[in-house]
Amino acid sequence: xxxxxxxxQMNTSSTADIAFxxxxxxxxxxxxxxxxxxxxxxxxxxxxxxxxEDQKVNRRNIIVVKINSADRILAGTExxxxxxxxxxxxxxxxxxxxxxxxxxxxxxxxxxxxKYPVSKGVISLQNDRGTSYKAYIAVQNELVKAVNxxxxxxxxxxxxxxxxxxxxxxxxxxxKAIPQNISEAEPKDVGKRx
Amino acid sequence: MAxxxxxxxxxxxxxxxxxLSDIVFMLLFFFMVTTQMRETENxxxxxxxxxxxxxxxxRKDLASYINIGTPTRQYQAQxxxxxxIQLNDSFKSIDDIRDFIAAERxxxxxxxxxxxxxxxxxxxxxxxxxxxxxxxxxxxxSALKIMYSSRKATK
Numbered sequence: 001x002x003x004x005x006x007x008x009q010m011n012t013s014s015t016a017d018i019a020f021x022x023x024x025x026x027x028x029x030x031x032x033x034x035x036x037x038x039x040x041x042x043x044x045x046x047x048x049x050x051x052x053e054d055q056k057v058n059r060r061n062i063i064v065v066k067i068n069s070a071d072r073i074l075a076g077t078e079x080x081x082x083x084x085x086x087x088x089x090x091x092x093x094x095x096x097x098x099x100x101x102x103x104x105x106x107x108x109x110x111x112x113x114x115k116y117p118v119s120k121g122v123i124s125l126q127n128d129r130g131t132s133y134k135a136y137i138a139v140q141n142e143l144v145k146a147v148n149x150x151x152x153x154x155x156x157x158x159x160x161x162x163x164x165x166x167x168x169x170x171x172x173x174x175x176k177a178i179p180q181n182i183s184e185a186e187p188k189d190v191g192k193r194x
Numbered sequence: 195m196a197x198x199x200x201x202x203x204x205x206x207x208x209x210x211x212x213x214l215s216d217i218v219f220m221l222l223f224f225f226m227v228t229t230q231m232r233e234t235e236n237x238x239x240x241x242x243x244x245x246x247x248x249x250x251x252x253r254k255d256l257a258s259y260i261n262i263g264t265p266t267r268q269y270q271a272q273x274x275x276x277x278x279i280q281l282n283d284s285f286k287s288i289d290d291i292r293d294f295i296a297a298e299r300x301x302x303x304x305x306x307x308x309x310x311x312x313x314x315x316x317x318x319x320x321x322x323x324x325x326x327x328x329x330x331x332x333x334x335x336s337a338l339k340i341m342y343s344s345r346k347a348t349k
Binding site for chain 2 (some may be wrong): 042131140
């Protein structure tokens with residue numbers, strides 16, 4: 001044959017095209033959007049044999065947040081706007097003046113930290129069947145925000161950092177000191193609107 | 195520049211495009227690893243509500259999704275405009291959630307079952323009645339870890 005023994009170089013310009021095609025395919029068929037949301041733990045279904053007596057919580061330790069079918073909010077005994085709910089909850093949990101009608105605190109030994117008066121406050125959230133999901137999430141969000149802000153204040157006072165900047169162990173301490181007690185009560189029908 | 199003066203070629207050498215494919219492949223692998231196959235087609239219209247205190251879903255592979263919303267236009271003739279539940283790829287009723295959760299549990303490994311989470315993707319205009327029903331059913335199936343899907347609020 002010819003004197004040129006060299007193998008001709010392979011034309012690789014089309015490999016890029018093939019790879020691009022594959023890339024486009026994956027871009028179209030997959031999703032990347034990270035799912036975000038409000039994480040919650042539902043209470044287990046009550047046992048039929050179990051009496052509800054042990055569920056009883058001291059009246060001052062509980063705040064009932066109700067949302068009716070017109071998305072109006074009632075916190076404790078007074079109607080309130082969503083924007084004020086956070087401060088109300090914060091006051092309820094921290095109870096800065098140790099008032100009689102706000103939750104009591106129990107001195108608890110927290111491992112790795114020491115004694116801290118942990119609030120026994122429980123937020124009970126009740127909604128109507130006619131409540132819109134948007135309002136419900138808005139209220140849930142405010143409740144979480146209130147707890148998160150208290151946690152942040154606590155971490156800043158104790159560790160000099162925000163809650164998110166703490167390490168795992170310290171976060172555990174903060175979580176124990178300020179628990180997020182949000183209970184979603186058994187559903188009740190309040191209003192008529194569907 | 196005497197050193198380089200020896201080659202008198204006037205031609206500009208062709209740019210080798212062989213590395214281009216490597217770059218694209220790298221991109222391709224990046225997307226393959228970070229993304230996840232879209233498994234279901236949305237049959238209900240869902241506009242997720244906004245919230246500021248959202249957390250990320252930790253294990254995407256352990257989440258099962260319950261979509262709640264009004265059917266999209268092409269299904270409205272068949273299913274009406276009331277809010278419906280979509281599990282996997284079809285419209286279902288509250289009673290089907292039990293089977294759905296059981297099936298989801300079976301498809302995960304033994305150790306992961308504790309960590310399973312149910313993501314409720316509901317439209318913001320849905321009434322709470324249907325969501326309460328779903329929640330009660332989930333409690334009955336003892337699928338207690340739930341997440342209300344919501345977007346990070348844009349300020």
